[in-house]
Amino acid sequence: xxxxxxxxxxxxxxxxxxxxxxxxxxxxxxxxxxxxxxxxxxxxxxxxxxxxxxxxxxxxxxxxxxxxxxxxxxxxxxxxxxxxxxxxxxxxxxxxxxxxxxxxxxxxxxxxxxxxxxxxxxxxxxxxxxxxxxxxxxxxxxxxxxxxxxxxxxxxxxxxxxxxxxxxxxxxxxxxxxxxxxxxxxxxxxxxxxxxxxxxxxxxxxxxxxxxxxxxxxxxxxxxxxxxxxxxxxxxxxxxxxxxxxxxxxxxxxxxxxxxxxxxxxxxxxxxxxxxxxxxxxxxxxxxxxxxxxxxxxxxxxxxxxxxxxxxxxxxxxxxxxxxxxxxxxxxxxxxxxxxxxxxxxxxxxxxxxxxxxxxxxxxxxxxxxxxxxxxxxxxxxxxxxxxxxxxxxxxxxxxxxxxxxxxxxxxxxxxxxxxxxxxxxxxxxxxxxxxxxxxxxxxxxxxxxxxxxxxxxxxxxxxxxxxxxxxxxxxxxxxxxxxxxxxxxxxxxxxxxxxxxxxxxxxxxxxxxxxxxxxxxxxxxxxxxxxxxxxxxxxxxxxxxxxxxxxxxxxxxxxxxxxxxxxxxxxxxxxxxxxxxxxxxxxxxxxxxxxxxxxxxxxxxxxxxxxxxxxxxxxxxxxxxxxxxxxxxxxxxxxxxxxxxxxxxxxxxxxxxxxxxxxxxxxxxxxxxxxxxxxxxxxxxxxxxxxxxxxxxxxxxxxxxxxx
Numbered sequence: 112x113x114x115x116x117x118x119x120x121x122x123x124x125x126x127x128x129x130x131x132x133x134x135x136x137x138x139x140x141x142x143x144x145x146x147x148x149x150x151x152x153x154x155x156x157x158x159x160x161x162x163x164x165x166x167x168x169x170x171x172x173x174x175x176x177x178x179x180x181x182x183x184x185x186x187x188x189x190x191x192x193x194x195x196x197x198x199x200x201x202x203x204x205x206x207x208x209x210x211x212x213x214x215x216x217x218x219x220x221x222x223x224x225x226x227x228x229x230x231x232x233x234x235x236x237x238x239x240x241x242x243x244x245x246x247x248x249x250x251x252x253x254x255x256x257x258x259x260x261x262x263x264x265x266x267x268x269x270x271x272x273x274x275x276x277x278x279x280x281x282x283x284x285x286x287x288x289x290x291x292x293x294x295x296x297x298x299x300x301x302x303x304x305x306x307x308x309x310x311x312x313x314x315x316x317x318x319x320x321x322x323x324x325x326x327x328x329x330x331x332x333x334x335x336x337x338x339x340x341x342x343x344x345x346x347x348x349x350x351x352x353x354x355x356x357x358x359x360x361x362x363x364x365x366x367x368x369x370x371x372x373x374x375x376x377x378x379x380x381x382x383x384x385x386x387x388x389x390x391x392x393x394x395x396x397x398x399x400x401x402x403x404x405x406x407x408x409x410x411x412x413x414x415x416x417x418x419x420x421x422x423x424x425x426x427x428x429x430x431x432x433x434x435x436x437x438x439x440x441x442x443x444x445x446x447x448x449x450x451x452x453x454x455x456x457x458x459x460x461x462x463x464x465x466x467x468x469x470x471x472x473x474x475x476x477x478x479x480x481x482x483x484x485x486x487x488x489x490x491x492x493x494x495x496x497x498x499x500x501x502x503x504x505x506x507x508x509x510x511x512x513x514x515x516x517x518x519x520x521x522x523x524x525x526x527x528x529x530x531x532x533x534x535x536x537x538x539x540x541x542x543x544x545x546x547x548x549x550x551x552x553x554x555x556x557x558x559x560x561x562x563x564x565x566x567x568x569x570x571x572x573x574x575x576x577x578x579x580x581x582x583x584x585x586x587x588x589x590x591x592x593x594x595x596x597x598x599x600x601x602x603x604x605x606x607x608x609x610x611x612x613x614x615x616x617x618x619x620x621x622x623x624x625x626x627x628x629x630x631x632x633x634x635x636x637x638x639x640x641x642x643x644x645x646x647x648x649x650x651x652x653x654x655x656x657x658x659x660x661x662x663x664x665x666x667x668x669x670x671x672x673x674x675x676x677x678x679x680x681x682x683x684x685x686x687x688x689x690x691x692x693x694x695x696x697x698x699x700x701x702x703x704x705x706x707x708x709x710x711x712x713x714x715x716x717x718x719x720x721x722x723x724x725x726x727x728x729x730x731x732x733x734x735x736x737x738x739x740x741x742x743x744x745x746x747x748x749x750x751x752x753x754x755x756x757x758x759x760x761x762x763x764x765x766x767x768x769x770x771x772x773x774x775x776x777x778x779x780x781x782x783x784x785x786x787x788x789x790x791x792x793x794x795x796x797x798x799x800x801x802x803x804x805x806x807x808x809x810x811x812x813x814x815x816x817x818x819x820x
Contacts (some may be wrong), residue, residue, distance in 0.1 A: 143673030170481035175637040181467040190444035200491035202448035214441035217254040230394035242638040273307035289384035291316035308352040318388035324415035326384040328628035331416035341628035344395035360520030364523035368525035383430035427649030443510035453499035478543040500666035523609035537610035544650035546625010555681030556673040558597035571649040603769030675715035685777040714811040720819040
C-alpha cells in the first residue's frame with residue numbers, strides 16, 4: 112500500500128469504486144476473474160440487504176440481559192443457546208468444545224482505611240434509574256481476575272500509571288515501594304493492568320489498587336452517563352491481570368490445549384499467574400484516600416482531574432486490603448459452527464467473537480456477539496436459498512477472553528496444524544460498536560482488499576464507509592491516505608492473538624469506536640449502547656455487513672486476495688522504526704535487512720504481474736488455483752520461528768508480538784534485544800528475520816511459476 116509504483120498490481124488490489132457516487136463498478140474484485148467478480152457482486156448485493164437493525168437489537172438485548180462473566184452459569188447457558196440458534200439457522204457441524212482451565216473468581220474483596228481516620232470504600236457501583244439493569248442483583252463488586260489472595264496492612268503510595276519509570280520517580284523522592292500498597296491509574300499513559308501488576312510485583316509492593324481517574328474516562332472528558340458516554344463517579348473497571356503477554360490461554364497448559372487428559376503444570380510453575388494482590392476502585396471511592404495521602408507533591412504530569420493535590424504518600428495513610436479468591440480449574444466452552452464450502456470445504460475462513468463479559472458487556476463483547484448472530488442468521492438464510500460459499504466459513508464463540516484470552520487460545524492450540532494447512536484468514540470482532548469510527552488492524556497482505564471493500568459499503572453518516580474512514584480528525588485536515596487506514600502494527604488484548612502469533616495466520620481485528628468511558632463496568636449495558644454508543648444499532652448492522660462481505664470475498668476468491676507488495680511495504684516500515692532505538696545503526700546491519708525486504712517486494716511484484724494477466728484473461732483453471740493457493744497460505748506461517756522470541760517462546764511470529772503493555776511491537780526479537788543493548792542477541796534475531804524474508808521471497812517466486820504458460 113505504501114509503495115509509489117504499483118502499476119502492475121493496481122487493478123488487482125483496488126477493488127470496487129464508490130457506487131454511491133454514481134460511478135460504474137470496475138470489472139474485477141481483487142483475487143477474482145471478471146466472471147467471478149460479477150457473481151460475487153451479485154451475491155454481496157443480496158447479502159448486504161439482509162441484516163436488520165431490529166433483529167440486532169433483539170440479539171443484543173438477549174445477550175445483555177444478565178451479567179455473564181467466564182465460568183458463570185449464565186455464560187455457560189449462553190454457549191448452549193448459541194449452539195441451538197446456529198443449528199436453527201442452518202449452520203453445520205455445530206459443536207461445543209469444553210476446555211478445563213485455571214480460573215479465578217472472588218469470594219471476598221475488602222478495603223479499609225485504618226489511619227489517619229477509618230474509612231471503608233463501598234467497592235460497588237450506584238444504580239442509575241434510567242438504566243434498570245444497573246440494579247441487577249447478580250452484579251459483582253470490585254475484583255480483578257487472577258489477583259492473589261491475601262490480607263495485608265501497609266502504608267499507601269501513589270505511583271501514577273504504575274510503569275517502571277514511575278517507580279524510579281518514587282525512589283528519587285525517597286519513597287521505597289517495597290511492602291507498600293501502591294495506587295495506580297488505569298492510564299497516563301496507557302498500559303495493560305496486567306503489566307502494572309507485574310511491575311508492582313517486581314517492585315516488591317504488598318498490593319496494588321488500580322483506579323479510574325476522571326482525567327481518563329470520567330467527567331474531565333465530557334458528560335457522564337446516563338446523559339453522556341463517560342463514566343459516572345462510582346464506575347469500576349474490572350479486568351484480568353494475568354500475564355498473558357508472556358503466555359496466553361490456560362496457565363496450566365502453556366502451548367498445548369487443555370483438553371481432557373492433557374498434561375498440566377503446577378500453578379507455581381505458571382508464568383502467567385500473578386503473585387500480587389490487586390483490586391480496582393472507582394474515583395469516588397479513591398478520592399478520600401488521595402485527599403489524605405500526604406508526602407511530596409506528585410509531578411505535574413501525574414496530577415489527575417480530581418479536585419485535590421495529588422501527592423506521593425509514604426506513611427500517612429495505612430490501608431488494609433483483603434482479597435480471597437477462588438482459583439481452581441473450571442470449564443470454558445467454545446461454540447463452533449460452519450457453513451461448509453461448496454467446492455473447497457477443506458479451506459477455511461474463520462470468524463470469531465468472545466462471549467464472556469465482566470458484567471452485561473453492552474459494547475464489550477455483546478455488540479460483537481449480536482453482530483455475529485445476525486451474520487450467521489443472514490448467511491444461513493443464503494445457504495438455505497441454495498447459495499454456499501466456495502470455501503467453508505467457520506464461526507466461533509469464544510469463552511474466557513477477558514481472563515487470559517482463554518477459549519480462542521485453547522482452540523487455536525488444539526487445531527493449530529489444521530489451521531496452518533487450511534485457514535485463509537481469521538477475522539475477529541471483539542466490540543462491534545461503541546461509536547461511528549472504524550478502527551481496523553490487519554497484516555499488510557489483507558489491507559488493500561479491505562480498503563477496496565469499504566468503498567462498496569454505505570455508511571450511516573452518508574456516503575461510503577471508505578469516505579467515513581478517511582474523514583480527517585480535524586475539520587480543516589486532509590483526508591487520511593489509504594495507506595494509513597488499516598493499521599498493520601498489531602498488538603494483543605483480543606482473540607486474534609493465537610491466530611497471528613502462534614498459528615501464523617493473516618488476521619483482521621476490527622470495531623467501530625467512539626467516546627467510551629464505561630469499559631468493563633456495570634454501565635456497559637444495553638441502555639448505554641441503545642442511547643449513546645450505537646442508537647438505532649446502525650453500526651452493528653454495518654459491522655455485520657463488513658464482516659460478512661469480507662468473509663465472502665475471502666471464501667469465494669479464485670485466488671486468495673493477498674497483496675504481498677503491501678506486506679513488504681509494511682515490513683519496510685517496521686525496519687525503519689528500528690532506527691528509533693539508540694545506537695542500533697552502529698550495532699546492527701539494518702541495510703542488509705532492508706535489502707532482504709526489497710527482494711521480497713520484487714518477488715511480490717513479479718507474482719502480482721503474472722497473476723494480474725491470468726485473472727484479466729480469465730485463465731485460472733481450478734487445479735492451478737488450488738496449487739497456487741496452497742502455496743500462498745504458507746506465507747504467513749513462514750514468519751513463525753519454532754523457538755519463539757527469547758523469553759517468550761509461545762510468541763513465534765518474528766514480525767509481531769505485543770509489548771507487556773499489550774501495545775504493538777514489530778520485529779520483537781530484534782526490538783527487545785536492541786532496547787536492552789544486547790547486540791549479540793539482536794544480531795542473532797536479525798539473522799532469523801532475514802532467513803524468514805528470504806524464505807518467503809522464494810515462496811512467492813515458486814508461486815509465480817504456477818502461473819507460467
